[in-house]
Amino acid sequence: MDIPIFILAGLLVHCVFLVSIFDIYFSSPLVHGMTPQQTPLPPPAKRLVLFVADGLRADSLYELDSNGTPRAPYLRGILENNGSWGISHTRVPTESRPGHVALIAGFYEDVSAVAKGWKENPVEFDSVFNESKYTWSWGSPDILPMFAKGATGDHVYTFCYAAESEDFGAEDAAKLDIWVFDHVKSFFNSSRSNETLFSALNEEKVVLFLHLLGIDTNGHAHRPNSREYQENIKQVDEGVKEIASMIDNFYGNDGKTAFILTSDHGMTDWGSHGAGHPSETLTPLIVWGAGVNYPQKVTSQFFEDNFLKEWKLENLKRLDVNQADIAPLMASLIGVPFPLNSVGTLPVEYLNSSAHFKAESMFTNAVQILEQFKVKMNQKKETTLSFLFTPFNELQQHSHSHCSKLLLKCFVCLQVFLCKTLINLALDGLSYYHTYDRLFLGLSIAVGFVGWTTYVILVIIKTHTNLTKTVPTNKKKSAVLFYSFASAGMIIVFFLLIQTCPWTYYIYCLLPVPVWYAVVREIPVIQDLATNVLSLHVGQSVGFLLISILAVEILVLSFFYRSALTVGLLVFAVWPVITQLWVQAKTKALIWTLLCVLLAIFPLMPVVGRDPNIPLVIAAGLLTLLISCFSLASLCKSENKYRDNEDLKVYFYQMFSVALSTYVVSSTHNSLKNKQGLPVMNQIISWMILVSSPVLLLLSPTFLFQRLFSILLSLMSIYLLLSTGYEALFPLVLFGLMFVWVNMEQEALQHYGLSRKPKLAFFNFTYAMDITQFRQLHLDDIRRSFFFVFFIVTAFFGTGNIASINSFDPASVYCFLTVFSPFMMGGLLLLKVAIPFVLVSCAFEAVQVTTQLSSKRYKGLFMVFFFFQVFFLYSANLYFSLTFLMSLSCSISHYVLVMSLTIFMMVMNGLAQLLTTQRLGLPRRTKHHST
Template sequence: MLLFFTVGLLVHFVFFASIFDIYFTSPLVHGMTPQFTALPPPARRLVLFVADGLRADALYEFDENGNPRAPFIRNIIMHEGSWGISHTRVPTESRPGHVALIAGFYEDVSAVAKGWKENPVEFDSLFNESKYTWSWGSPDILSMFAKGATGDHFFAYSYDANDEDFGAQDVTKLDTWVFDKIKEFFHAARKNQSLFSKLNEEKIVFFLHLLGIDTNGHAHRPSSREYKDNIKLVDEGIKEIVSLLKEFYGNDEKTAFVLTSDHGMTDWGSHGAGHPSETFTPFVTWGAGIKYPQKVSAQQFDDTLLKESKLRYWKRQDINQGILPVDYLNNTDVFKAESMYTNAVQILEQFKVKMTQKKEVTLPFLFTPFKLLSDSEQLNILRKARSYIKQRKYDEAVSLCKDLIHLALKGLSYYHTYDRFFLGISVVLGFVGWASYASLLIIKSHSSLTRGVSKEVKKPSHLLMCSFVAIGVLIAFFLLIQGCPWTYYVYCLLPVPIWYAVLREYQVIQDLVTSLLTLPLSHFVGYLVFCTLGIEVLVLSFFYRYMLTAGLIVFAGWPFITQLWTRAKSISLSWIFFCLLLAVFPLMPVVGRKPDIFLVMGAGLMVLLLSLFVVTSLIKRKSGFVNGELLLHLLQMLSIVLSMCVVYSTHNSLLRKQGLPLINQIVSWIILASSFVLPLLSPTVLPERLVSILLSSMSSYLLLSTGYEALFPLVLSCVMFVWIHMEQETLQQCGVARKQKVSNIQFTYNTDISQFRQLSLDDTRRAFFLVFFLLTAFFGTGNIASINSFDLASVYCFLTIFSPFMMGALMMWKILIPFVLVMCAFEAVQLTTQLSSKSLFLMVLVISDIMALHFFFLVKDYGSWLDIGTSISHYVIVMSMTIVLVFLNGLAQLLTTKKLKLCGKPKSHLI
């Protein structure tokens, strides 16, 4: 069985990794011929202001006194330049946003695995193509463009990363530092002849990365005074820099200015997903080559921003990165047409390189070119566009170039996804084969369904083995002659041994079919309907969280369906009450909620009351419950009290802008570390160990909570406790005698309990319950949006300085705590029901694989980027659950069965 789980882990890792080769590969190509416009540019230099985390509505709005939030920028919009909305794409994070702004493409999402700090592939950028670029700001942003720059022409000046403290008293210093440094820079340039000469060259870029607004938004939310005051500070700083540059260059009117943002921010101070508050960023530009304000009587945009900003009569022009926004340019028509023509040829060059690369590694009779942009069609469009320019039909030329860009981008996508269907078929074959083999293994080893049908055991024929070897050789040869990557061999060859393992169990398949034919048709159809509906509910819960509520309401009726109501009324009432209470959580908002520290305190008090009740009941029931065990419970209760104090103290300290107290930080990390050890000191008797795990988990969960979610693990654990008793009552109702009371069962019970009984159809329900509760543990207080846009306030008890990996690790542990509670309860269920955990675990894996296959078919490569990202996330989450389930099972066994000894004292088991 160990070999099976090891192989299964590797197989699922391959299935998980396949999604990155199919959907997360980099779209970049190299080797294109550089394209230039022969006409001289209107500007000699560009000043790029990127106000990190700045929402469009926040910049354009008026303050409470009726004055513009950013008066200088509003004056620019009304008298000097053009404005609009820049639409970003998910994930709305700093690194992808800056890459889109400065490099002109949407970055490979796999950069998230590097914390948005490293380049998955090398790329060209505006900075690299400049004569000189000077930049000031965050080290995380500046460093990624410094690594991609060639030659000695990119200069970056950044502050210390530790200055990015969300709990600092005044984070506007991140922006004032930039403004002060650029002032010092130009002051020094007047005395430095070499620097002065460089600054007067053409193709100069100044990049100012302003992080204060983003940091204030995370710490205090965009509706806060700190966030809004930071916008005013940036507005004043930009005004000073513009005045400084005009003075330095003597008003030569050769400077172009751009103010924009990499992403916006939600009302609750986060970003990462696709809400308009995150994807709508401001875009204001003025100076050399930029159109002056244009008055209009009406505009096509139907949103509240025009009304609230009072800019409805100034023409708004929205843009997307990647295509030249010619409507912003104030230049001759021939310059616009030539620039758009260059932009079209540049993108067409990428299409040609991508097509050539794919054609070289594909057999001629299998290659299917992109029909909408054949070689003749390319030449025809380019000749026609050039003819329009010669005939001075500039509008027609611009329109035709835009059509060519659209076709080239579509063709790029076509060749980028050329192997997707082929790889998808291979993965699906592997999925179906693995689920089939796992099902056959369950039936063969843990079920009596095939027993007695056929006594003869036959070995697989050599012909079967030779046939699959021949198939594998043919597939490998086919991939070899096409020069496919090594990962393609893994995806395409993996189904071969899997299906061989399935077909070599043909005797089990034959016996299974014979047994199913003997079952009543109604039973078979009913079981099939139950499985189908159950899995569909699980799948729908990813899209509609209220499906979990509906499922829990159905669960609440379980005692009436199985007549448990007449046998165990008190347990049934508890089951109904806690199921309905848990059903409330999926209906609660997951993002956008305001922090409520009193709910966290209330959750802590309820845990303390539960602890007192448990300690009192154990003292009454067991005269030996003294000394070490009582001391351990009191220590865990003290840990809960300390967590409550730290949360309350940290919350107040941050409100007063005094930062995170060092003592609070130390205590938080100590509590987190001790939560892994304290349960191992408790007795391995089932109720005592589960209560100990709950108390330790809650102590760290409280530190990571900001509101009602602090109550969730407590309610979930109550449901788990009752589930354990319900399953034992169900087993007794089916005629299986109870070996021990729940209160006396030990997790160290090493007897192979699979000898008592084989799997039954009722065990399918138990496996379904486990998967359902695991999804409830995940979606009970969150969903995809809350994972992509988690509240940074959740980790403020541990750290306030920005650290993606550390913050991500803490959030992952917060997510895993409910999973651990469910898995520990599952260990208790398999003990109380006298069933091997291996058989139930195999059934759970089969259910998870069927769900994963379902989501594999639901992955989208069309529609909005949020829809595409969400569909991929669904598959990744299910596959992660399948893989992580193996580790969670091991972690649950460690937490439930192991006991540490202190000072050499022997273990004492209370039975």
């Protein structure tokens, strides 16, 4: 197979591997076609007011101030004297959209919604708002519209402020909550002169939803322990008090209004959310008003988090719920049908109603979830061959009518318990049928993955080594082999066709067929390889194998423990000592060792929880300028042949760009610290630097030293704008190590008997070497490819971890924008992550030039890296498969991470070639000589 075709095939195969994990594990759990279920008894409340304080942590609301006074006195009084309280446990991802969906619709949304910025509905769903008579909502344009779009009819109304108001750099984001409170007051005041609106407000089954985003915005901008965040809680408490009093007065204190205050997610101490830290998953829940229990005094109660004593609430019964349980609670209070896809269990402890009402509500809840189970079971039964279908036995023997008769015969107090048991069984059944094909599809992907890994190894050995010899093709055997695999493919297609499987199943199940066909065709290569391996010295073979396994396992561990990178870098530091390189180039080897030790410090630094340290960013900018001055002086001393006045101007422009970036970072963060917002001029300059830096890079000469120097300056000017602390120093140290690596690999050329050129300044990325200098891959190329992979992983985990959502600090993008924009902010974050990748990739391009590999041989070297990456992935998956069910989410995240990394590095390879070999040509002034 030609190299370009092979790379393209690898890209497509890995895209399939990557997409498969989302299709298998993140498909939507929703089903349709259920019958709505509603409690037949009259509800205790006519209307419900839902307050969602976005980003409010449970401890931030319940804990007392340093002087022993409550931070939210009104709400504290409610939970002590008028209502019930507890903790609402959220699920990962702890983001606004999935949190609100769980609260209002009662199910945990699949992760596919993140592709639309948590704004649009990937699948339409039912909600308490949709089942209500009328719903009025006020708040963020990112949250409210999704429930209006999913509603049938025209009875869900939204009032949103402008998206530009969600500004992390604003003086005080509490104005967002004040906007909501003011507009709710204005709404009720205007209804007195609007007969239609007044009549609608006095209907039953009415919901009022107040989305309060100020706390979340202040938390991102100033951290949850800040004065702004805590003051915002007090303002929300005062606003809730005013709204509750106004509503009670509006309805003549009829006692038919239920109030709920909760949060969609919490927030870490460093102002982020998205992962599963308790500060993100523990949110407050306070319920009071019509149909709600009064506080229950207890002598003792135990919870693992031990917060009760700290909050001084150990004598008030704490009623914890799952976030999805709040939706059936709201439905029960106002008597609307339970949301069709709700998986929440009604927390009857919150209800102050008759035992009969509680039993009927629990029964309705159980039937509603059983309806989903029935639909899910029938769907799977219709698409599975009868002799292959395995039912969920725990519920299979109970029909809907049988369960109804059984429950009706029970005592009322026992019915609640039996309904909870039945709900748990139904939820287990839903999960069983939702994951019914998971094992089958997972095995198909695993078989394809092992086959592809084997084929990659065989192609590398066959194409780029002398370990095998060409064997004439036996046409008869080839034909038999082809038709055998084609027949297997037809059988798979027929099997999937009669079960009406989705089209993606065909891709996952058919992928192993061509892959293993390609492997079997290379049996002669396997035979030759076995012969050569057996002829090797046993000690050398075992030693090489052990070193390879150890090296790969270090990479595996680095995905779980960043400190493993430190160990690897310290081992790298002694590499010149155990080779002849220490003798050949003592100065370079000493610098290599020093930079390895310096780089080893970064994986030990904290990823999250750190405060911005702008002086370090400024120091990084000044250090870059200092290094640039020395490098420029060295360049000016080089022969005229390799420099030009026009080229020097490019470097001066790039140095000015770095200086400008340093100033903008300092100025912007000072302005935000003084609550003066993002200066418009700074924002314009930041975007101009972002656009102009790649252009300046491509204007520089393609000589190795000059182009690498130019790449550093261009990328550093961007990276500085995206930095908030010590990570600004990381590209400098990494680039220094990469530059020394290029020099060290040049020294290693003597192993091949090739002449070593004296100066890197003479190398040109576009230099076409003579065909007689081409060589096959050597064992040292395996070592180089491993270095490449290790440096790539170091570039990824050196200062952070994009796989952890809550490691993202919004302050990183404040030089570009402060108004909330998930796609724009996410894009800038990815750019920041990609910059160290580009540095390593460009250095590897330089290694290709200095080690005198042709472009085709270089592709082979890239495939060696590809082999290591695939082997690493396989090793990681084997490691996880032992505890797969216990650590499913961790396995999936690392699988996605490694697959994305592999595909991303293919793209980086092409980008590195573009950045190192291409040059923009500009008209140059012609020098006129006098005669």
